[in-house]
Amino acid sequence: MESYKYDLVITNGICVTASDIASYDVAVKDEKVVLLAPSGSLAKANARRVIDAEGGYVTPGGVDCHVHLEEPALFGRGSSSDTYETGTRSAIAGGCTTIVGFAPQPKSEPSLLSALAQTHVRARGNSYCDYGFHLLVGNPSQQALEELETLSRDEGVTSLKIYMTYTALQLRDDQILSVLLKARQNKIFTMIHAENGDVLNWLTDQLEAQKLFDPKYHSHSRPPILEAEATNRAIALSSLISNTPILLVHVSDPGATLRIRQAQTSGQPIYAETCPQYLFLTRDDLDHPGFEGAKCVCSPPPRDKASQETIWTGLRNGTFAVLSSDHCPFNYDDAEKGKKTCISDEFPVGRFKEIPNGIPGVETRLPLVFSAGRLPLTKVVEVVSTNPAKLYGLYPRKGALIPGVSDADIVVWYPESKKPNLTITNSMLHHATDYTPYEGRKVGNWPRYTILRGKVVWDRDNGGVVGDKSYGQFLKRGPSTLDGLWETVEEQGPFDVASL
Ligand SMILES: *[C@@H]1O[C@H](CO)[C@@H](O)[C@H](O)[C@H]1NC(C)=O
Numbered sequence: 001m002e003s004y005k006y007d008l009v010i011t012n013g014i015c016v017t018a019s020d021i022a023s024y025d026v027a028v029k030d031e032k033v034v035l036l037a038p039s040g041s042l043a044k045a046n047a048r049r050v051i052d053a054e055g056g057y058v059t060p061g062g063v064d065c066h067v068h069l070e071e072p073a074l075f076g077r078g079s080s081s082d083t084y085e086t087g088t089r090s091a092i093a094g095g096c097t098t099i100v101g102f103a104p105q106p107k108s109e110p111s112l113l114s115a116l117a118q119t120h121v122r123a124r125g126n127s128y129c130d131y132g133f134h135l136l137v138g139n140p141s142q143q144a145l146e147e148l149e150t151l152s153r154d155e156g157v158t159s160l161k162i163y164m165t166y167t168a169l170q171l172r173d174d175q176i177l178s179v180l181l182k183a184r185q186n187k188i189f190t191m192i193h194a195e196n197g198d199v200l201n202w203l204t205d206q207l208e209a210q211k212l213f214d215p216k217y218h219s220h221s222r223p224p225i226l227e228a229e230a231t232n233r234a235i236a237l238s239s240l241i242s243n244t245p246i247l248l249v250h251v252s253d254p255g256a257t258l259r260i261r262q263a264q265t266s267g268q269p270i271y272a273e274t275c276p277q278y279l280f281l282t283r284d285d286l287d288h289p290g291f292e293g294a295k296c297v298c299s300p301p302p303r304d305k306a307s308q309e310t311i312w313t314g315l316r317n318g319t320f321a322v323l324s325s326d327h328c329p330f331n332y333d334d335a336e337k338g339k340k341t342c343i344s345d346e347f348p349v350g351r352f353k354e355i356p357n358g359i360p361g362v363e364t365r366l367p368l369v370f371s372a373g374r375l376p377l378t379k380v381v382e383v384v385s386t387n388p389a390k391l392y393g394l395y396p397r398k399g400a401l402i403p404g405v406s407d408a409d410i411v412v413w414y415p416e417s418k419k420p421n422l423t424i425t426n427s428m429l430h431h432a433t434d435y436t437p438y439e440g441r442k443v444g445n446w447p448r449y450t451i452l453r454g455k456v457v458w459d460r461d462n463g464g465v466v467g468d469k470s471y472g473q474f475l476k477r478g479p480s481t482l483d484g485l486w487e488t489v490e491e492q493g494p495f496d497v498a499s500l
Pocket residue numbers: 257258261309310311312313314315317319
C-alpha cells in the first residue's frame with residue numbers, strides 16, 4: 001500500500017479565517033489540518049489528493065447552530081419536510097460542515113434525557129455533516145432541571161433553548177428563572193426565543209375578529225414591540241440571576257437590537273443571533289396574492305428595509321455574535337404536513353395563525369452572506385463559523401484552520417474567473433422542501449468543494465453531493481468559550497437571592 005505524507009492538499013487558495021486573509025496551501029492528514037504552507041509550495045507534495053483552488057477563497061466550514069430537523073409536531077399543524085438525512089445533505093452543499101439541531105422536549109415529557117435519546121436515534125447514521133444538539137426545554141420539571149448536570153457533564157449537551165411564545169412551549173417568567181439558575185450552575189448556555197406570546201395571541205384574536213386571515217397578517221400579529229419587550233424581559237431575568245449568559249435567537253427588530261447593545265455596553269453577558277431572513281427578506285415578502293406569502297412566514301417575521309440595515313450594522317459591529325439559518329422547513333404545496341394545512345373551504349387563503357412557522361435556509365446561508373459584499377470576509381467567517389464554534393463549545397476543533405488542532409472542515413469557493421451561473425432556484429438545492437424563499441436571487445459565489453474531516457463531501461462540478469450519510473459524527477460539546485464567559489460567571493460567584 002502506497003503511503004502518502006498527506007491525505008489532501010489544497011493549493012493556490014486564499015485562506016480566510018476570522019482574523020486573517022492570506023495565501024496558503026493547506027495540508028490535511030488523519031482528518032485534521034496539519035500544515036499551512038506558503039502558497040504553491042505543496043502543489044507537488046506527496047498527497048493522496050490535491051485540489052487546486054485556482055486563487056479562490058478557502059474558509060473553515062460553516063457551523064450552523066440553529067437548525068430544526070425532523071422534530072415531532074409540537075406546534076399543532078405541520079411537520080418538518082427535512083429529515084436529518086436531507087437537511088444535512090443540504091447543509092454540506094451550502095458549505096456547512098457542522099450543525100447543532102434541537103432535541104425537543106414536549107410539555108408532556110418530564111425528562112430531557114429521554115428527549116435527547118429519541119433525537120439521537122433520528123440523527124445517528126443519517127447525517128452528512130457533524131452534528132450536536134441543544135435541548136429544547138418545553139417542560140422544566142424538577143426532573144428536567146436535575147438532568148442538566150448529566151447533560152453537560154456526560155452527554156456533551158451544553159446549551160438549551162427556551163421559548164417566551166408558542167402555547168405548546170411557552171415558559172412563564174418564574175420557569176425561565178428556574179432554568180437560568182440551573183443552567184448557570186451547570187455551565188449550560190441558554191438560548192431564548194423572545195416574543196411576547198400572550199400579546200401576540202391577543203392581537204391574533206383581534207385580527208381574526210375582523211376576518212383578516214391572509215398570510216401577511218402574520219406580521220401584524222407580531223409587531224416589533226413584542227420582540228423588543230420580550231428581549232428586554234429576558235435581559236432583566238438574566239440580570240436577576242447574577243448575570244447568567246443568554247443568547248437572544250433570531251433577532252429581527254431594531255428596538256430589540258438597541259436593548260441588546262445597551263446591555264452589552266453595560267457589561268452584561270448578553271449575546272445575540274440573527275439570520276439571513278432578516279437581511280434579505282422584508283414583510284412585503286409575506287404580502288403576495290393568494291397564499292404565496294406563506295412561503296416567508298417565520299417568527300419573528302421579516303421586518304422592513306430600515307430594519308435590515310440596522311441588522312447589517314449590528315453584524316458588522318459585533319452586536320450579533322452569530323448568523324444562523326434557523327432552518328425550519330415545511331413544504332409549501334402540502335395540505336397534510338406543510339404550509340397548506342391551514343387552507344380549507346372556510347379559509348381559502350389560509351388562516352395565518354395556523355401556518356406552520358419557519359423557512360428553509362441551511363444551504364443558502366453561506367452563499368448569501370459571503371457574496372452580499374456587505375461585510376469584510378473575516379467578519380463573515382467569524383459570524384458563520386468561528387463564533388458559533390466558540391459559543392457552543394466546539395472551538396478550536398471547529399470554526400478554525402489551526403494546524404494540529406482543527407478538524408479539516410473546509411470550503412473552497414470559486415475563483416472570480418470560474419464563477420458559474422448563480423441564480424438560486426429550488427431545483428439546485430438539496431433539501432427535501434418544495435421551495436426556497438430566495439428563488440431567483442443572484443448570488444456572487446457558491447461552495448465549489450466542501451470538505452468534512454479531510455473528506456470531500458461536496459464537489460459541485462463532479463458529482464455534487466459525494467459524501468455519505470453515515471459519515472457525520474455526533475459532537476460532544478464543552479462549555480462555551482466565547483469571551484471567556486464562564487470564567488466571568490465564576491468570578492461573580494453563585495447566585496445569592498439575599499444579595500438582591
Ligand atoms: C452597532 O450596531 C447597532 C445596530 O445597528 C447600533 O444600535 C449601535 O449603535 C452600533 N454601535 C456602534 C458602537 O456602532
